Amino acid sequence: MKDTKTKEHIARIAKASTYFIFRNGPVNKLHKENKVSDEELKEMQEYMQNHLAYLYEVLLEEGNLKKYELIMNTMNQFYVNDDTEVVLADEGFDSLYDQLFPKSSNIILK
Structure with a gap:
C-alpha cells in the first residue's frame, strides 16, 4: 500500500x-451458544478482514481490475461449487441512510 492514510482507510x-x-451473521449465534470460542472467532474474523483488505487494496489502491478478475475467476473456478443466488442484504443501512440524508432535490449522488 502506498501511503498510511490509504492503508488506514482500507483497514477500516x-x-x-x-x-x-x-x-453479525450466523457465527454470532454459534458464539452465543459457546460452539465457537472467543479465540476461534477472533482468528476467523482476522482471517476474513486480512483477505478482504487484500482484495480492497487490489481494487482501490492498485486499481488493477485484471488482477482482481483473475482472483475472482480463480476462486469461482476452483472453490465456488454452488448455484446459490446472491441476494443483496443491507441489514437496514439503506433505510438508516435515507433517514439521515433525506433527498431534498432531484439530484442523486452516485
Whole structure:
C-alpha cells in the first residue's frame, strides 16, 4: 500500500465489512451458544478482514481490475461449487441512510 492514510482507510473498510458480513451473521449465534470460542472467532474474523483488505487494496489502491478478475475467476473456478443466488442484504443501512440524508432535490449522488 502506498501511503498510511490509504492503508488506514482500507483497514477500516475491511474491518467494517467483516463485522457487517461475518460477525453479525450466523457465527454470532454459534458464539452465543459457546460452539465457537472467543479465540476461534477472533482468528476467523482476522482471517476474513486480512483477505478482504487484500482484495480492497487490489481494487482501490492498485486499481488493477485484471488482477482482481483473475482472483475472482480463480476462486469461482476452483472453490465456488454452488448455484446459490446472491441476494443483496443491507441489514437496514439503506433505510438508516435515507433517514439521515433525506433527498431534498432531484439530484442523486452516485
